[in-house]
Amino acid sequence: MTILMDDQDGQVLVVENSDLAYYELRLEGAVAGTLDFRDIEGRRxxxxxxxxxDLRGRGLATTLIHVVLDDLLRQxxxxxxxxxAVDRFLRTHSEYNVVVDPARPGMTDSRTLHKAGPAESALDAAMRSEHARLRDLVDESRAGETPLSHRRHDADLFSAxxxxxxxxATELLLRHAGSWPADDVSAYLGNIKQLEKSLRVLKGRQYGDSRYLHLRFGEVWEVVIRLLSEHEELENRVTAxxxxxFDQGIIxxxxxxxxxxxxxxxTRSHPSSPHMGVIGNLARRLWRIADTTTDDLEGRLVPTRYHRHPKRDSSFSHYLRGTPIDGEDAAT
Structure with a gap:
């Protein structure tokens, strides 16, 4: 256990607990907050x-993140x-952006769109980052040195x-497929459905579905990884x-x-559901409601990016809710 910050009075202490793979912020000796991590291929x-x-709204998340990033920057x-929460912190503290791996930044937001090189469009940058995010989660889910419970959580997050x-991608990219060759559309859509089926099998095998218990985890992951690689290749063709x-503004x-x-x-795969057209869009909206309800009942947490809203994030709304104006502790 490594001490990263001690305010000398014993009031606030930040430590890196390598055994449990998370950072701890302790307030008067008791754990007040945590930030979990994994080490993969030299990245954290x-x-x-x-x-x-009971301690939210006091800036503790900001303190924890600040200390953690300072230490990583130093190392x-x-x-x-x-x-x-880290994404929101980076949004307002651009001096820490150098600590983010540009090849695999993780969560993608509007800042990533501006990282595109001169020969790379905003759509290319978004897809590159999304594909890297999924590969990261595959690596985490299969890391043999991490506890089974962590791998199960990571696999579930990957599936979501x-x-x-x-x-x-089905809804937005294939919206423009009217003039494309039928074989190209069929190949892309077929891969999506196969990948969705493989995600269903992965989740079923993970949670003991009797239909999939005869399959080895390694076999299931091999199929998922193969289909994911094919998906990246097909999706790159679609975006090209x-x-x-279209012009760059539309892109x-x-x-x-x-x-x-x-x-x-x-947040769950529905390979047998309609994918295209008005019916497909309606099905996705209905499944979103159903999946969110099921997630709530199961206590399943699927993190989302922070999207600034002009009304929810106004000073007046923060005044009414009694939340910090920067919102850094609002959801942590």
Whole structure:
């Protein structure tokens, strides 16, 4: 256990608990908040920041994140971030952006769109980051040195993120498929359905569904990884075709819409549900309601990105709710 910050009075202490793989913020000797992490290929993958409900709104999440990033910056360790609170912190503290791994930043938000190189469009940048995020979660889910409970959590998170990405991509990218060759559309849509089926099998095997107990985890993951690789290749072709047809203004709007749509998409795979047209869009909206309800009943947490809202984030709304204006502790 490594002490990262001690205010000398014993009131606030931040430590790195390597054995349990999380940072702790202690207030007067008691754990007040945590930030979990994984180490993968030299990167530190940050999970969720959690603050005790009775201590929220006091800036403790900001303190914890600030100390953690300072330490990582000092050590020269880059991060892949999957914590909404850390993402909000980075939004207003750009000096820490250097600690984020540009190849695998983790959560994608509007800032990622501006990281596109001169030959890379906003849609390319968004897709690159989303694909990297899914690969990161696959790596975490299969890391043999982590406890089984952690791997199960990571696999469930991967399934949720993958389902949301597939649903959003189906709705937004295939919206422009009217003039495409039928074989191209069929190949992309077919891969999406197969990948959704494999995610259902993965979740079923993970939670003991009798239909899948005869399958080895390694076999299931091999299929998922193969289909995911095929999906990346097909999706890159789809985005290239879209970029040939539209100007960069429309491309950037589409990239931003894709990221917003993912957070509002179903968190579970529904391969047998309609995918295309008005019926497909309606089905996704209904499944989103059903999945969210099921997630709440199961206590399943699927982190979402922070999207600024002009009314919810106004000074007056914070005054009425009694929350910090920067909102950094509002959800932690």
């Amino acid at each position: 993958v940050l999970g969720l920041t959690e603050i005790r409900p 020269g360790i880059q991060i892949s971030n999957y914590c909404p 993120y993958a389902a949301q990405h597939l649903a959003a 075709r879209i970029q040939d047809e 950037k709007s589409l990239a931003e819409e894709l990221l917003l749509k993912q957070d509002k998409s179903p």
